[in-house]
Amino acid sequence: MKVLVLNCGSSSIKYQFIDTESGVALAKGQVERIGMSSAVLTHKPLEKDKIKIVGEILDHTIAIEYVIAVLLSPNHGVIKDKSEIDAVGHRVVHGGEDFSGSVLVTDQVMRVLRENIELAPLHNPPNIKGIQAAKAHLPETPMCGIFDTSFHANMPDYAYLYGLPYELYKRYKIRRYGFHGTSHRFVSKRAAELLGKPYEELKIITCHLGNGASIAAIDKGKSIDTSMGFTPLEGLLMGTRCGDLDPALVTYIMGKEGLSLFEMNTLLNKHSGMVGLSGISSDMREIEESYQEGNARAVTALKAYNYRIKKYVGAYIATLGGLDALVFTGGIGENSVITRKDVCENMEYLGIDLDEELNQNATGEAIITKDSSRAKVLRIPTNEELVIALDTEQIVKEQMVLS
Ligand code: ADP
Secondary structure (H helix, E strand, C coil): CEEEEEEEECCCEEEEEEEECCEEEEEEEECCCCCCCEEEEEEHCCCCCCCCEEECCHHHHHHHHHHHHHHCCCCCCCCCCCCCCCEEEEEEEEECCCCCCCCCHHHHHHHHHHHHHHCCCCCCHHHHHHHHHHHHHHHCCEEEEEEECHHCCCCCCCHHHHCCCCCHHHHHHHCCCCCHHHHHHHHHHHHHHCCCCCCHCCEEEEEEEEECEEEEEEECCEEEEEECCCCCCCCCCCCCCCCCCCHHHHHHHHHHHHHHHHHHHHHHHHHCCHHHHHHHCCCHHHHHHHHHHHHHHHHHHHHHHHHHHHHHHHHHHHHHHCCCCEEEHHHHHEEEEEEHHCCCHCCCHHHEEEEHHHHHHCCCCEEEEEECCEEEEEEECCHHHHHHHHHHHHHHHHHHHHH
16 A cells, blocks of 8 residues: 655644555655745655755645645656555644554544644644645545554553543543654554563563654553653653753742743753753754764753653663563664663663664664663664555554445
8 A cells, every 4th residue: 555644733734654564664754944935845766866845835734735746746756646645644743642553534533633732832833734634635535544542542640630620631631642653653663673572561661862852661562651741842852842840940940030831831841951051052963973072052952851761761671570571762862872871871771781882883773782781771773754655554454344
């Protein structure tokens, strides 16, 4: 099956056209600066050169028209007719409490997505726009929604409830939801496959470390806890987000600095985390460079980043009651030798014994612990688009059987 995977943001759309049989993306690209006169479409067909088109793209409907047009283009395209797009898989950030798995998009699903806008006011509206736009151009093509939250939807209540009045949970659905679910699910399953053990028997901790970062505790194939919460602000230190902090600081800082709600929100989401602590950058490569040069702020920021991950790993080993595999993924998880080394340092007593050379030289999918290490540490590149395509294929095939 050939699935168009769409990830729609407020001013951008990322896409991949995936052949689910081979798992290969036949073409991938993105439209940026939607709504502006100088929008840019970058398109890369498999084994051909990348092309760039600049023009006016006023909204998501026009953006998707361009994406379909470039997929059909005689020179740069990969299909001859729209009907070769068998299905569309949409990444949707927030499924709230309503979706514990991926779904076929129906009118009822669209209604629930709209109801969940309050939970993800920045992310769900463009996701909804993307679905509507794709439907406008491909009215006969099945559309599926794959949620960042659904892998975590069955966490136990004692893990997802905050220490707040219970009525707030009932009234406003305030609870931990967790994000990056497709990535945590993909890399934990791959870890089981690479270890040659049944997924349903393993205790796995997955660290998704990109610009946003989260960590999940997965027991027998189910997420039982994760570091992001009601929003993606909680948990680990991130490029620009603060992660965990004392909630009293919010009103304290607002008072001291005379900040509005909006300004405080911006401070926590855009000016904190690694950029705030280091004063250098939100980009880990730049921070690592300054760290190597001995820049004191970079050293402290990187240590704080790794320390926070280590604390969570310890906590999750306790909640899981042991550990079989610790997985690193995302731009930092896959590439930062220092982060993996720091997190795993002095953890032999917990069964983690990193092999420094394997860690240093790891590429692709790799086990980087010594043979004698009771728990294995793995580097596994994530592939959220493939998960979306495969889920979409499965749902569409199930529908075919039903109808
Ligand atoms: P996103 O969350 O936007 O998908 P990525 O998963 O691509 O982001 O991760 C981006 C982060 O990965 C950036 O902080 C970047 O600096 C970091 N990164 C990429 N390559 C390396 C590297 N070789 N060493 C350290 N960090 C890296």
